[in-house]
Every structure is written in C-alpha cells, then in structure tokens.
Amino acid sequence: xxxxxxxxxxxxxxxxxxxxxxxxxxxxxxxxxxxxxxxxxxxxxxxxxxxxxxxxxxxxxxxxxxxxxxxxxxxxxxxxxxxxxxxxxxxxxxxxxxxxxxxxxxxxxxxxxxxxxxxxxxxxxxxxxxxxxxxxxxxxxxxxxxxxxxxxxxxxxxxxxxxxxxxxxxxxxxxxxxxxxxxxxxxxxxxxxxxxxxxxxxxxxxxxxxxxxxxxxxxxxxxxxxxxxxxxxxxxxxxxxxxxxxxxxxxxxxxxxxxxxxxxxxxxxxxxxxxxxxxxxxxxxxxxxxxxxxxxxxxxxxxxxxxxxxxxxx
Amino acid sequence: xxxxxxxxxxxxxxxxxxxxxxxxxxxxxxxxxxxxxxxxxxxxxxxxxxxxxxxxxxxxxxxxxxxxxxxxxxxxxxxxxxxxxxxxxxxxxxxxxxxxxxxxxxxxxxxxxxxxxxxxxxxxxxxxxxxxxxxxxxxxxxxxxxxxxxxxxxxxxxxxxxxxxxxxxxxxxxxxxxxxxxxxxxxxxxxxxxxxxxxxxxxxxxxxxxxxxxxxxxxxxxxxxxxxxxxxxxxxxxxxxxxxxxxx
Numbered sequence: 001x002x003x004x005x006x007x008x009x010x011x012x013x014x015x016x017x018x019x020x021x022x023x024x025x026x027x028x029x030x031x032x033x034x035x036x037x038x039x040x041x042x043x044x045x046x047x048x049x050x051x052x053x054x055x056x057x058x059x060x061x062x063x064x065x066x067x068x069x070x071x072x073x074x075x076x077x078x079x080x081x082x083x084x085x086x087x088x089x090x091x092x093x094x095x096x097x098x099x100x101x102x103x104x105x106x107x108x109x110x111x112x113x114x115x116x117x118x119x120x121x122x123x124x125x126x127x128x129x130x131x132x133x134x135x136x137x138x139x140x141x142x143x144x145x146x147x148x149x150x151x152x153x154x155x156x157x158x159x160x161x162x163x164x165x166x167x168x169x170x171x172x173x174x175x176x177x178x179x180x181x182x183x184x185x186x187x188x189x190x191x192x193x194x195x196x197x198x199x200x201x202x203x204x205x206x207x208x209x210x211x212x213x214x215x216x217x218x219x220x221x222x223x224x225x226x227x228x229x230x231x232x233x234x235x236x237x238x239x240x241x242x243x244x245x246x247x248x249x250x251x252x253x254x255x256x257x258x259x260x261x262x263x264x265x266x267x268x269x270x271x272x273x274x275x276x277x278x279x280x281x282x283x284x285x286x287x288x289x290x291x292x293x294x295x296x297x298x299x300x301x302x303x304x305x306x307x308x309x310x311x312x313x314x
Numbered sequence: 315x316x317x318x319x320x321x322x323x324x325x326x327x328x329x330x331x332x333x334x335x336x337x338x339x340x341x342x343x344x345x346x347x348x349x350x351x352x353x354x355x356x357x358x359x360x361x362x363x364x365x366x367x368x369x370x371x372x373x374x375x376x377x378x379x380x381x382x383x384x385x386x387x388x389x390x391x392x393x394x395x396x397x398x399x400x401x402x403x404x405x406x407x408x409x410x411x412x413x414x415x416x417x418x419x420x421x422x423x424x425x426x427x428x429x430x431x432x433x434x435x436x437x438x439x440x441x442x443x444x445x446x447x448x449x450x451x452x453x454x455x456x457x458x459x460x461x462x463x464x465x466x467x468x469x470x471x472x473x474x475x476x477x478x479x480x481x482x483x484x485x486x487x488x489x490x491x492x493x494x495x496x497x498x499x500x501x502x503x504x505x506x507x508x509x510x511x512x513x514x515x516x517x518x519x520x521x522x523x524x525x526x527x528x529x530x531x532x533x534x535x536x537x538x539x540x541x542x543x544x545x546x547x548x549x550x551x552x553x554x555x556x557x558x559x560x561x562x
Contacts, residue, residue, distance in 0.1 A: 010472070010473075069469075069471075069476060069478070071441070071444075071451055072450065072451075075445070093472055094453065094454050094469070094470060094471055094472060095471065095472075097437050097438065097441065097453055098441055098451060098452075098453045099441075100438065100441070101406075101410075101438035101439075101440070101441025101442040101444075101445065102441055102442075102444065102445040102451070104407070104438065104441075104442060104445075104525070105410075105442050105445035105446055106445065109525075110407070110525035110526045111406065111407075111436075111438050111442075111525070112526060113435070113436055113437055113438060114435055114436075114437075125529065127532075129435065130433070130434050130435050130531075131325075131331045131340075131432075131433055131434070131435070132327075132432050132433075132435060133534065134330075134331040134533070134534075135331050135333070135531050135532065135533055135534075136531065136532045136533070136534060137434075137528055137530075137531050137532075138528070138529040138530045138531075138532070139526050139527065139528055139529065140526065140527050140529055141525065141526060142524060142525055142526060142527060143525050175450065176450045176480055176481070177450055177452065177478050177479075177480050178478065178479045178480065179476065179477070179478055180477040180478065180479055181476070181477050182471065182474055182475065182476045182477070183474050183475050183476075183477075184471070184473050184474030184475075185473060185474055188473060189473075190472045190473035192472060193472065193473075196561070196562070220562060231490075232495045232496070238456070238490050238491045239470065241490070244327050244351075244432060245327070245351040245352065245432065245490065246490070252561045253555065253559070253561040253562065262328075263327070263328050263330075264327040264328065267327075270534070270537075273561070274555070274559045274561050275537075276551070276555070277540070287540050287542075288537075288540065289537055289540075290537075290540045291537065291538070291540060291541065291559065292540065292541050292542075292543060292551060292554055292555070292559070293540045293541070293542050293543070294542070294543050294544075294545050294548070294551060295542065295545065296545025297545070300545065301545055301548060304548040305548050305551070305552070308548050308549045308551075308552040309552060309562070311549075311552075312552060312556060312562075
C-alpha cells in the first residue's frame with residue numbers, strides 16, 4: 001500500500017501547490033499507515049527533487065524524458081508506477097486535469113476533483129467544491145484505487161522532513177501530440193498560485209487606468225485579475241478573468257476594486273480567506289460578501305492605498 | 315467533417331443553489347437551465363468549422379427529459395442532430411462511458427467538450443472519453459485551426475499558453491478564447507422554427523457502473539458582516555489587513 005503524488009514542476013522548479021499536494025499525500029498516508037511516493041515529470045535537478053522530502057515524500061521517482069503536457073505518456077508512466085498505490089494525489093492544475101482522467105480509466109480508479117478535505121479512513125470519502133463553489137459535496141469512492149485532485153490553497157503546506165530515496169526512470173515513450181513551444185508572461189504571478197490577488201472591474205472606466213492596479217499588485221507581490229465584463233470588452237486578457245466561468249481564486253487576500261459582485265463573480269472568488277471591496281456604490285453586493293470595505297471612488301482610494309502600503313513596506 | 319459536441323444542461327449562472335431530499339439532491343425547483351457556458355464556446359466553434367469546411371454537427375447530452383429544452387436550443391443554434399443518453403449525469407465515469415460508447419458506434423473526426431460543467435465542476439469527462447477511445451486530448455483550448463487532418467491548437471497553461479499540433483481525430487476541452495464571447499451564437503427565429511422539426515434521439519444507457527457516490531451537499535459558511543472603513547481613512551484598512559487579518 002502507498003500514496004502516490006504527482007509532483008508537478010514548471011521549468012525545473014516546484015511551486016507551493018506541489019508542496020501542498022505532497023503535504024496532503026503525507027497526511028493521507030498517515031491515516032492509511034503507509035508511505036508517500038512522489039513522481040516528477042520533465043527534467044528536475046536532484047537538489048530540487050530533494051525538496052519534496054521536506055513534506056514527507058520518502059520515495060521520489062523522476063521521469064525526465066516525459067513532457068507533462070503529453071498526457072498519453074504521462075498517464076502511462078504514472079500508471080506503471082502505481083501498482084502499490086491506493087490513493088493518487090494531484091493538484092487541480094490545468095495539466096493535472098489532462099493526466100488524472102486518463103489515469104482514472106487506466107487504473108479503474110474514481111477521480112475526484114476540487115477536493116478540500118482529507119479522508120478519515122481507508123474507505124475514501126472527501127469533501128469537494130461544486131456548483132462553482134456555491135456548494136460543498138461529500139463524495140465517496142467506489143473503487144479500489146482513488147485519484148484525488150486537491151483545490152489549490154485549500155489545505156496548506158505542512159513540513160514533515162523524511163529521508164528520501166531518488167530514482168531516475170528512463171521511460172521515454174511519446175504520445176501523439178507535438179509540442180511547438182510555450183509563451184509565458186515572465187515575472188507575472190499566476191492567479192491560481194497567488195497569495196494575494198488584486199482585481200478590478202468596469203468601475204475602472206477604461207484599460208488605460210490599470211496602471212494603479214498593477215502598481216498596487218507589484219507592491220503586494222500580488223497577481224492581477226479582472227471581472228468578466230472587463231475581459232469580454234477586451235480591456236484585459238481572458239487569462240485574467242476570474243469568476244464562475246473564468247479562473248477560480250482561493251487567495252489569502254482578494255481585493256476587488258470597482259467590481260459590483262455579481263453572484264457569478266463571487267462564486268469564483270469566495271474561497272479566498274479575506275476579501276476587500278472598494279466601490280462607489282454602497283449597495284454593491286460585494287459588500288455583503290467582503291470582510292472589509294471602503295465606499296469610495298477607486299481613483300481617489302487606490303492612490304492613497306498605494307501610499308499607505310509603501311509606508312509599511314519601507 | 316463530422317463533429318460531436320458534448321453538452322451539459324446546467325443551472326443558469328445567476329441561480330441560487332439549494333438541495334432537497336435531506337441535502338442529497340440538487341433542488342431544480344424554479345431553476346432556469348442553460349447550455350453549460352464552457353460548452354457554448356465549443357458549439358459555436360463547431361458551427362464555424364462546419365460553415366467553412368462543410369460537414370455535420372451532432373450534440374450529445376446525458377440526462378433525463380428535463381434537458382430537452384437545452385437540446386432544442388442547440389438545434390436552434392444550428393446543430394444538425396441531438397442525442398440524449400437517458401440517465402442522470404452525476405458520476406463522471408458513467409457519463410464518459412456512455413458518450414464514448416456513442417462515439418465508438420458513430421465516426422467523428424472531432425469531439426469537443428466543455429473544460430468542465432459549471433454545476434458539478436468535475437472537469438474530467440473529456441479526458442476520460444479520450445482514454446477510453448485511445449484518442450489524443452488537449453484541454454483548455456483557446457485557439458484551434460484545422461487544415462485537412464492537421465490541427466494546430468493553443469492550450470492555456472498556468473501563467474501562459476502552449477502551442478500544440480496533432481492529427482485528427484482528437485478530443486478537445488473548450489473554454490472562452492476558443493471563440494470570443496461576442497461571437498457566441500444565439501438562436502434566431504429561423505433556427506428556432508427549424509429546430510422544431512429536427513428529431514431528438516434518445517438512447518438508453520449501456521452500463522450502470524459508478525465510480526463515485528454523492529453522500530450529501532452542504533453550503534459554505536456565510537461570511538460575517540463587512541467592516542467598513544471611511545474613504546478618508548485608508549491607513550485604517552492597511553492597519554486591519556496587517557494586524558487583524560494578518561494577510562499583508
């Protein structure tokens with residue numbers, strides 16, 4: 001018996017969400033009384049692989065020749081390594097969601113996504129977010145093996161250092177997709193990974209006014225996001241749209257500026273721990289969901305907020 | 315080009331969500347059902363491909379007869395055929411199994427499914443169908459160009475995008491970007507009239523193996539009341555965030 005965790009890397013580096021998945025796997029392994037095997041795809045140096053042992057991974061298998069987007073090859077190699085695994089843990093990333101469902105069919109294992117709790121026994125039963133975070137569903141697995149994809153920032157990172165053994169796999173099969181390069185916005189923090197998200201809506205009046213939003217985000221080390229109407233009219237890229245049909249946010253702090261707080265928007269962001277609303281309209285629905293609020297004009301409040309944050313950062 | 319679009323019938327995005335039967339079932343009382351927003355992008359893309367290369371667009375959905383208004387809507391938008399598997403789409407595995415069976419019996423060059431449904435948010439049905447049928451799969455597609463059998467795709471990745479090429483047949487997960495919001499098709503009067511004479515095909519499920527059971531539903535805890543800070547006293551907000559909430 002074991003718990004297998006897919007340790008996703010980006011350009012050879014793990015992220016907080018990876019360590020969160022390993023922490024989750026470790027807690028699950030304590031309940032099942034077993035060990036954690038971590039599988040890493042793509043080239044990752046030994047020094048980086050070693051970091052997984054700080055969160056409880058005692059066996060680490062690196063598969064450097066498999067591109068993680070190649071979901072046919074990735075699911076095949078993970079299936080080959082999961083003979084002893086009862087529970088397989090993934091983070092809910094876009095890439096994991098290509099690998100996990102394939103693996104589910106190969107292993108005849110239930111695949112439960114958006115998971116926010118840990119099973120209490122070896123008959124796997126967990127809570128998951130559903131109805132775009134408007135509900136929590138308690139789901140049990142009917143299968144011998146279960147794949148669990150955890151919602152980012154719902155569980156946290158828990159250090160648990162163990163001795164580890166690193167093994168390098170020479171698996172090098174390829175699936176039918178050809179990869180022709182990536183474009184990533186360098187230096188930008190991704191919304192799903194960010195601890196703080198600064199988000200703005202139509203109240204900003206035009207794309208030329210986003211300078212102060214970016215300045216505030218830079219000061220806080222935050223990602224920038226926007227409401228659906230703003231991305232629909234092209235003021236900001238689709239990749240920044242958060243809400244029910246955009247990206248889900250589960251940040252420690254979500255600051256909504258000039259966003260009224262439609263039910264669809266709130267559904268996508270209300271997993272955030274602390275929410276701040278800044279809006280001219282005291283009746284804006286966001287004030288009912290927020291922890292803190294300022295009724296006021298963003299064009300006056302945000303420059304002041306930037307100055308105040310500069311004071312505490314210096 | 316023979317295209318299949320997988321459609322979920324979901325509560326309108328403005329719906330308040332409630333449960334019934336001791337919190338074990340979604341309460342559909344008074345709920346307006348719509349085409350899953352992620353599927354709408356896929357359906358519009360399928361219509362665009364059909365218009366440029368010729369072919370046929372079929373939609374498939376899994377559900378009881380309450381999903382028929384949504385099926386009619388897809389026909390009014392321009393789908394040629396609509397198929398319903400007569401079972402409740404609660405479990406991803408059984409849903410994927412039924413759709414994969416239909417695909418196996420009917421040849422499709424391209425299968426499009428929304429990245430996830432906005433109700434149960436599983437997001438695994440398209441990947442499961444791909445594996446059952448041994449097809450290549452690309453999720454979260456934000457661009458697709460087809461030239462003969464060659465397909466060039468762009469998928470969203472965390473913090474950017476990735477360019478991929480592959481040959482048909484394939485299955486893709488659709489989302490905003492595959493077509494623009496402004497390009498989304500809505501039914502016109504002619505389409506609505508035509509849809510009335512198009513048949514709705516109903517097929518019975520072939521298997522009843524479920525991978526998961528729902529035990530219960532619950533609603534997230536309500537937030538406490540909002541602490542309002544005066545607009546002239548922004549430093550107080552910073553103080554609260556730093557010392558009370560401890561998030562900055």
